[in-house]
């Protein structure tokens with residue numbers, strides 16, 4: 457008997473870049489050397505103090521379930537991080553440790569969405585967001601954003617896009633795939649617009665710490681009613697540990713806790729104990745050095761791509777992505793991605809993965825590989841385009 461999939465599965469798409477990655481791997485298997493600029497995670501290893509904390513914890517052998525909201529010392533350490541980094545007091549009771557920002561987004565949306573609710577989000581944007589909403593039987597509504605507004609929505613756009621069924625807005629700052637931020641005044645205007653309509657604002661701050669030349673401010677400064685997402689994946693370089701967190705208003709904690717208990721019982725115990733070492737001076741010093749390295753890479757790749765003919769109207773100030781308009785280089789970014797891979801040995805992500813707003817005109821380049829590799833990638837693209 458054929459298995460019938462849920463209707464919602466029709467709206468949940470795969471990552472198109474996976475196809476390109478498979479091609480890249482096939483080329484590598486044939487001995488080709490590929491410069492990887494498609495990868496959305498830091499290339500650095502887990503900070504050593506974090507590894508040692510995990511090893512010490514494992515040596516004790518007591519690896520059991522934890523509280524669904526996370527272990528108290530970690531929730532307190534995260535609150536301490538808000539105090540020292542941002543100068544704001546966050547009650548640890550509002551901090552929920554999750555299985556990555558992915559788990560945090562699912563818990564928040566799962567606790568908030570009633571089937572049929574509409575939520576606003578940006579296009580281009582992080583592709584999983586619309587799928588999370590769909591999974592919760594909500595209706596994602598895209599706001600098309602472009603370089604004229606730093607690829608971030610304006611209050612006017614949110615107001616115009618809001619309908620009687622809209623319940624909230626989800627934004628990321630810095631954002632994936634564009635690396636652009638929402639200025640504090642703009643965030644305040646967005647929050648006011650959402651609040652006036654009785655909606656909920658979720659701000660994904662997963663790329664905080666990876667901003668260049670300045671520190672981003674958290675949306676929690678504006679209000680305790682804003683929901684904030686964060687993660688150990690990017691700034692702390694801990695993608696594979698699957699650990700993040702969510703800050704929610706007090707009245708949402710219980711529902712989020714119930715969902716976490718039922719969906720996965722608790723976040724990884726080893727990862728939580730390891731993450732206690734993330735906030736130590738030694739780890740933070742390492743993360744800051746890596747941040748400087750990411751900035752140097754951006755400062756190499758950005759002018760390099762521009763020299764090649766890519767159009768990057770707004771300077772990305774955070775994350776590790778450059779979202780480039782392919783301008784005169786090709787008319788189809790998916791085809792260009794294939795050419796870059798096959799003819800120049802450079803892997804990058806076509807716009808297709810990030811939404812439906814002019815995807816064929818854009819590509820995302822990630823500087824998650826060393827400066828020497830980036831320089832090699834630029835050289836190879838220079839000779840490819842020189843041959844055109």
Ligand SMILES: Cc1ncc(COP(=O)(O)O)c(C=O)c1O
Pocket residue numbers: 496555556557558559582628631632660662686687688689695699700
């Ligand atoms: C904007 C954004 N949010 C959330 C995530 C999920 O990250 P994780 O679950 O590893 O914390 C990512 C990963 O790339 C992302 O780019």
